[in-house]
Amino acid sequence: MTKLKTGIGRRSFIKSVSMAGSxxxxxxxxxxxxxxxxxxxxxEEEYVELEMPEEWFELNGYLKVxxxxxxxxxxxxxxxxxxxxxxxxxxxxxELDVDWNNVVVEQAPLNTDIFxxxxxxxxxxxxxxxxxxxxxxxxxxxxxxxxxxKQLEVSESELTVDKGIIKHKAxxxxxxxxxxxxxxxxLEVPEEVELKKNDNFKIIGTSRKNVxxxxxxxxxxxxxxxxxxxxxxxxxxxxxxxxxxxxxSMNADKVKNxxxxxxxxxxxxYPEDMEKEWSDTAAFSKLAVIVGNTTWEVMQAKKALEVEYxxxxxxxxxxxxxxxxxxMNDATGMESTDRHKSLMADIGAKKAEVVRRDGDPExxxxxxxxxxxxxxxxPFLAHNCMEPMNFFANVTDEKxxxxxxxxxxxxxxxxxxxxxxxxxxxxxxxxxxxxxxFGRRLYGHFLVEAAVISKKMGKPIKLVYSREDDMTNxxxxxxxxxxxxxxxxxxxxxxxxxxxxxxxxESPLFANRFPAGAVDNYLAESWALDTNISVGAFRAPRSNxxxxxxxxxxxxxxxxxxxxxxxxxxxxxxxxxxDPVGEKNDYDPSRxxxxxxxxxxxxxxxxxxxxxxxxxxxxxxxxxxxAQILDMSMDDNExxxxxVTCAVDCGIxxxxxxxxxxxxxxxxxxxxxxxxxxxxxxxxIPQQENFDTYRLIRHSEAPKSIDVYFVENGIDPTGLGEPxxxxxxxxxxxxxxxxxxxxxxxxxxxxxxxxxxxxxxx
Amino acid sequence: xxxFNININGKDLTVDADPNTPLLWVLRDHLKLVGxxxxxxxxxxxxxxxxxxxxxxxxxxxxxxxxxxxxIVTIEGLSEKGxxxxxxxxxxxxxxxxGYCQAGQIMTATALLKRNPNPSDKDIENAMYGNICRCGTYxxxxxxxxxxxxxxxx
Numbered sequence: 001m002t003k004l005k006t007g008i009g010r011r012s013f014i015k016s017v018s019m020a021g022s023x024x025x026x027x028x029x030x031x032x033x034x035x036x037x038x039x040x041x042x043x044e045e046e047y048v049e050l051e052m053p054e055e056w057f058e059l060n061g062y063l064k065v066x067x068x069x070x071x072x073x074x075x076x077x078x079x080x081x082x083x084x085x086x087x088x089x090x091x092x093x094x095e096l097d098v099d100w101n102n103v104v105v106e107q108a109p110l111n112t113d114i115f116x117x118x119x120x121x122x123x124x125x126x127x128x129x130x131x132x133x134x135x136x137x138x139x140x141x142x143x144x145x146x147x148x149x150k151q152l153e154v155s156e157s158e159l160t161v162d163k164g165i166i167k168h169k170a171x172x173x174x175x176x177x178x179x180x181x182x183x184x185x186x187l188e189v190p191e192e193v194e195l196k197k198n199d200n201f202k203i204i205g206t207s208r209k210n211v212x213x214x215x216x217x218x219x220x221x222x223x224x225x226x227x228x229x230x231x232x233x234x235x236x237x238x239x240x241x242x243x244x245x246x247x248x249s250m251n252a253d254k255v256k257n258x259x260x261x262x263x264x265x266x267x268x269x270y271p272e273d274m275e276k277e278w279s280d281t282a283a284f285s286k287l288a289v290i291v292g293n294t295t296w297e298v299m300q301a302k303k304a305l306e307v308e309y310x311x312x313x314x315x316x317x318x319x320x321x322x323x324x325x326x327x328m329n330d331a332t333g334m335e336s337t338d339r340h341k342s343l344m345a346d347i348g349a350k351k352a353e354v355v356r357r358d359g360d361p362e363x364x365x366x367x368x369x370x371x372x373x374x375x376x377x378x379p380f381l382a383h384n385c386m387e388p389m390n391f392f393a394n395v396t397d398e399k400x401x402x403x404x405x406x407x408x409x410x411x412x413x414x415x416x417x418x419x420x421x422x423x424x425x426x427x428x429x430x431x432x433x434x435x436x437x438f439g440r441r442l443y444g445h446f447l448v449e450a451a452v453i454s455k456k457m458g459k460p461i462k463l464v465y466s467r468e469d470d471m472t473n474x475x476x477x478x479x480x481x482x483x484x485x486x487x488x489x490x491x492x493x494x495x496x497x498x499x500x501x502x503x504x505x506e507s508p509l510f511a512n513r514f515p516a517g518a519v520d521n522y523l524a525e526s527w528a529l530d531t532n533i534s535v536g537a538f539r540a541p542r543s544n545x546x547x548x549x550x551x552x553x554x555x556x557x558x559x560x561x562x563x564x565x566x567x568x569x570x571x572x573x574x575x576x577x578x579d580p581v582g583e584k585n586d587y588d589p590s591r592x593x594x595x596x597x598x599x600x601x602x603x604x605x606x607x608x609x610x611x612x613x614x615x616x617x618x619x620x621x622x623x624x625x626x627a628q629i630l631d632m633s634m635d636d637n638e639x640x641x642x643x644v645t646c647a648v649d650c651g652i653x654x655x656x657x658x659x660x661x662x663x664x665x666x667x668x669x670x671x672x673x674x675x676x677x678x679x680x681x682x683x684x685i686p687q688q689e690n691f692d693t694y695r696l697i698r699h700s701e702a703p704k705s706i707d708v709y710f711v712e713n714g715i716d717p718t719g720l721g722e723p724x725x726x727x728x729x730x731x732x733x734x735x736x737x738x739x740x741x742x743x744x745x746x747x748x749x750x751x752x753x754x755x756x757x758x759x760x761x762x
Numbered sequence: 763x764x765x766f767n768i769n770i771n772g773k774d775l776t777v778d779a780d781p782n783t784p785l786l787w788v789l790r791d792h793l794k795l796v797g798x799x800x801x802x803x804x805x806x807x808x809x810x811x812x813x814x815x816x817x818x819x820x821x822x823x824x825x826x827x828x829x830x831x832x833x834i835v836t837i838e839g840l841s842e843k844g845x846x847x848x849x850x851x852x853x854x855x856x857x858x859x860x861g862y863c864q865a866g867q868i869m870t871a872t873a874l875l876k877r878n879p880n881p882s883d884k885d886i887e888n889a890m891y892g893n894i895c896r897c898g899t900y901x902x903x904x905x906x907x908x909x910x911x912x913x914x915x916x
Contacts, residue, residue: 081860081897209856216861217852217868218844219797219837226796234791259763259780295800296780296787386801386809386862386896435799435862436896467802657856661902665859668898691806691894700887702900 050104053178057185059143061114062092062136065185069164069178071098074108076115077125078407079212080437081665082721083658084125086211088133090654091126094203095137095196098177099163105211110409110429120407120434121442121537123622123719126654130716138193146190147183148175198652198714207657212433222433224404227392227462233262235453235461236298238288238307239473242684243533244333245309247286255290255305260297264290264305267452269445274418279411282445283473283534289453295464302466312532333532334684337379337479340504343529344481348375352500352527356511358582359521361487364496368487372560376484376549378747379678380504381477381538382688384696387435388470393450394460399426400451401460405434405441412444416451439537443475471694472686476679477538478531480508480545484553487521492561494519494572501546502527505535508542513620514592515554517585518572533681539669540722543621544729548674548747551617551730556743565616565734566600587620591649594711595627598647602709603629612642615734619727622719624650625711628667630703630731634739637753641671641703644731646724648708651715659720660708666724667706672697674729678748695750766826770795771839781827786810788826789836797837797865801894808893811866812836818873820892837865840872848872851910859897867893871907880911 053066063073073089089105110118117128141161148166149156152173160167164177215222240246252264270276270285288307292298311333365371391404400422406412409429416427434441450463465473480503487496497519501509511524538544558565570593577589596618599605608614611633618627631643644667653659676695680687688694733744736753744752765778770793777792784803789795789812798821801809805820812821813835840846848871858864867890874881874889881889886904895903 081858083859207856209853210858210861212861213853213856213858214844216858216864217837217849218840219795219865221796223799223862225800228794228796294783294787294791296783296791299803300780384896386799386807386860386894388800434860436860438896467804661856661859661899664901665898668900669896672898690804691802692804696894696896697898697900698892698894699890699900699903702898704883704901706901 050102057181059140059181059185060136060189061111062133063096063140065140065144065177065181067178067181069176070102070104071096071164071177072104072106074106076108076118077129078118078120078409078431078434078437079107080120080407080434080441082120082125082662083210083655084120085433086208086658087126087654088129089211090203090208091130091133092137094201095134096141097161097164100203100208102164107431107433110413110431112410118410120437121439123624123722126717127623127719134195135193138195139189140184142190142193143184143187144177144180146187147180151175151180151183204652204654205656208655210658223387223435224390224392224432225387225435225464227403227432229392229394229460232392232460232462233291233293233457234295234298235289235291235450235463236302236466237449237463237469238290238302238305239284239469240309242309242334243283243681244312244335244684246284246312247288248308248310250288250305250307252305255301258297258301258304260293261301262291262293263457264288264301265456267449267456269449269452270419277411277415279408279442279444280415280448281443281475281534281536283475287449291453291457291461298464299466335531335533336682337680337687340479340681341377344377344479344502344504345375347527347529348481348483348500348502352502352525354523355509355526356516356522356524356582356584358516358519361496361498361521361523364487364521365485365498368495369490370488370492370560371485372488372557373483373485374553374556374743374745375481376552376745377481378479378545379680380479380533380535381673381677382471382474382679382694383436383438383440383538384471384694385434385436385438385440388467389440389446389465390463391447391450392460392462393447393454395420395451395455399428401428402447402451403430403432404447404450405432405437406444406447407434407437407439407441408444412447415444415448419448420451420455438539439541440475443536467691468689471679472689474679474686475534475536477541477544478503478506478535480542482508482546482549484550486553486557488561494557494561496521496523498523499550500525500527502529504529504533505531506542508546510542510546512582512584512586514576514585514587514589515572517580517582517589518576520581522581532684540621540726543619543722543726544673545747547617547619547621547726548729548733551619551727552733552744555615555730555734555737566596566605569596569618591625591711592618592620595625595647595649598709598711599627599629599645602647602707603631603645605629613735613738615731615736615738617727617730617734619723619730621726622722624648624718624720624723626663626723626727628724628728628731630671630728630735632735632739639675639701639736639739639753641701642705644703644706644728646706646708647711648720648724649711649713650720650723651713651717653710654717656710659710662720663708663724664706666722667728668697668702670725670728671703671732672701674732674747675701675749695748764827766829768826768829768834769831770834771836777826779826781825783826784822785812785824785826785829785834786821789821795836795838799862799865801863801866806892806894807863807866808870809863809866811869811893813869813873816873816876818870837869840868846872847913848875848906848910851906851913854909855902855906857899857902857906859899863893863895867895867903871903871910875907875911875914879915881907
């Protein structure tokens with residue numbers, strides 16, 4: 001067993017009584033809990049209400065035990081659909097050795113004294129929470145055992161635990177967790193605890209249903225947009241129509257008299273002298289605000305409000321393209337997608353900052369018998385969470401109460417502290433379940449806006465973005481461009497590899513990922529262009545483009561080399577494992593190879609039946625490895641995706657069916673964005689503002705089936721929310737080539753598919 | 763403002779609202795029935811789907827003045843105890859990720875099964891086309907609809 005110190009850097013094990021009275025908004029006194037009941041010989045599932053205890057006893061900040069044995073486990077991290085609200089408490093429950101049917105889960109409030117990293121992002125919640133969650137459960141279990149041993153007047157080593165029942169076998173006596181909870185809560189936290197061996201897991205590795213599932217399918221209030229208070233007003237914003245513009249003036253008189261309207265004014269969300277957090281990225285700072293009684297009334301007033309905007313003066317400037325180049329005069333500051341494309345193509349053809357160089361790539365290309373060069377691009381993307389941005393705020397003279405969907409509550413608290421001057425202890429942020437995140441809710445400007453509006457009104461308000469506000473006030477996925485070059489000798493051996501990657505306004509390059517380490521002569525270059533369009537993290541940042549591009553290029557390269565695309569990758573990985581080039585390679589070639597081999601076996605790769613077009617892809621990101629094979633055909637120029645087979649190595653899988661759901665979702669999401677989605681701009685104006693023009697994947701376009709296989713290797717959990725998303729774009733492009741005879745280089749592929757002329761293999 | 767008598771989830775109610783107010787906002791803001799979701803406001807995403815006389819309609823495009831005597835059922839009224847075969851199938855397949863669109867998905871699916879108890883894959887895809895799921899739970903939604911169809915015919 002692993003013995004771990006509980007005291008080292010683990011604030012969470014300081015017993016905390018503050019949790020009990022911290023005013024949880026999302027209180028649960030009702031629980032949908034699954035229990036199997038015997039009924040006339042037929043086993044069926046029945047949902048029963050758990051009886052709540054009369055008294056709770058806190059054993060540490062993560063959990064409390066009731067006198068009747070019911071256990072509340074606090075889920076520390078924000079829930080955006082990645083299912084941590086179920087899987088994080090499962091990890092605690094495992095080490096606590098409690099019956100999962102006796103567990104109530106509550107969303108923990110933001111509390112940095114107890115919890116570390118209350119953030120949804122980077123596929124890190126389970127990975128970074130793993131040890132702390134286990135120790136929380138194990139510590140409490142240990143305390144319950146010590147208390148039971150005392151009561152039974154035996155030594156702890158004579159006791160066993162199963163599902164919350166402590167047993168002394170020799171005397172055939174038992175003590176329930178509930179019976180001993182009070183005594184246990186009065187003990188000191190042990191200095192050392194033992195964690196279970198993986199072999200002894202009873203909950204981890206078994207599929208458990210979403211703890212909010214029943215509330216979701218019955219329409220219970222769960223989301224920020226569902227928040228309601230008696231005296232609450234609704235607020236909406238009006239923003240400039242174009243990036244590069246700013247608020248100038250408005251005529252609010254007419255609107256102020258409209259039915260249900262309470263006030264119209266402007267706010268400056270982030271004054272220039274405010275020190276911003278990284279999470280304070282926002283499209284616009286100065287906004288017109290309309291406050292009223294109901295959402296519909298405010299929406300009508302927003303439509304009628306006359307606002308004038310003018311050019312932002314600091315955007316009338318020269319945009320530098322690398323320091324050495326002449327620069328382009330961006331006279332208006334109003335950007336367009338067409339211009340972005342030509343700028344990226346120009347700079348992508350030039351030399352850029354060298355990030356990694358192995359061997360002598362210039363010589364390899366000079367001596368090559370054949371050079372293959374291909375360029376790939378992708379557009380900006382809007383996150384399009386199904387629940388538009390919103391937040392509830394109640395700012396009084398004494399305190400700030402905030403309630404809603406936020407991926408970064410800890411940073412938001414700091415932003416409020418800086419913006420409104422309240423002390424951190426007077427700022428209370430509560431997290432609701434989120435109707436999607438995908439990175440968009442890392443940027444909490446809407447929370448700050450809500451707080452500033454509430455302070456101005458002196459009343460509780462709920463800020464609501466319309467879909468149009470949400471889509472055009474984005475923190476978008478950047479546009480990227482990458483050119484790959486491969487040098488082949490006369491025997492079609494790969495002798496050199498060159499990647500030149502950049503974007504607006506960041507480069508998607510990961511210089512030390514595969515195929516770095518597998519090629520003797522390797523060159524990676526990086527560049528970036530300025531923009532005034534707000535950008536940020538979007539599910540698997542940078543990987544969400546470069547994976548698909550790289551995997552498409554490798555597919556084309558394998559064809560040029562006359563090799564099977566999987567075998568070619570495996571051979572390269574073998575090279576990287578046995579005789580790696582360079583020292584900074586940041587992937588494990590053997591784990592990479594395992595997912596490729598697994599997906600090859602499970603998909604019956606050698607089956608190349610007529611009419612079946614198959615594409616393969618594999619990628620490593622967020623500490624996990626994913627390989628996918630996509631099977632498709634064309635039906636009247638429409639892609640029909642029959643099946644996707646996924647092999648995933650994310651270490652130990654906590655909740656297998658939910659993990660499978662995540663892989664399925666990432667796969668559908670990746671196909672959708674590569675195939676259909678784009679956010680384009682004309683003179684700074686977003687050209688898509690709702691789902692009539694912004695195309696998201698729909699039911700009939702999704703794969704008919706998705707098979708998911710996890711590698712079982714007992715390694716501590718790694719990321720899962722993001723890793724299945726990037727590689728599928730490559731598998732899709734490669735399958736599309738087999739299905740149509742055309743290579744696809746520019747996302748969304750639907751444009752190239754419909755153009756019918758471009759990108760013939762060559 | 764005007765008074766409207768409406769029937770929601772079997773109850774006769776009176777609401778005072780602007781005649782153009784979409785049913786969606788009457789449900790959410792006036793009646794505090796927030797299970798019906800706002801997604802796009804232009805009938806493109808399906809998050810606001812409710813039943814009007816048994817058919818799936820987009821409540822964001824339905825002015826309260828046109829609802830009149832039609833019977834409206836929302837996700838809250840689909841079943842008394844959350845045990846409608848479609849809801850049970852959704853739980854069995856553990857469909858939701860973020861869950862925000864699922865009430866609308868369930869309402870569209872329920873209306874489909876009412877008029878077509880044994881839908882083919884194609885029928886399901888066509889009927890569900892108007893309901894977007896950004897998390898990508900489409901394959902599970904289809905499986906859950908098939909399970910619900912089976913349990914209803916059993």
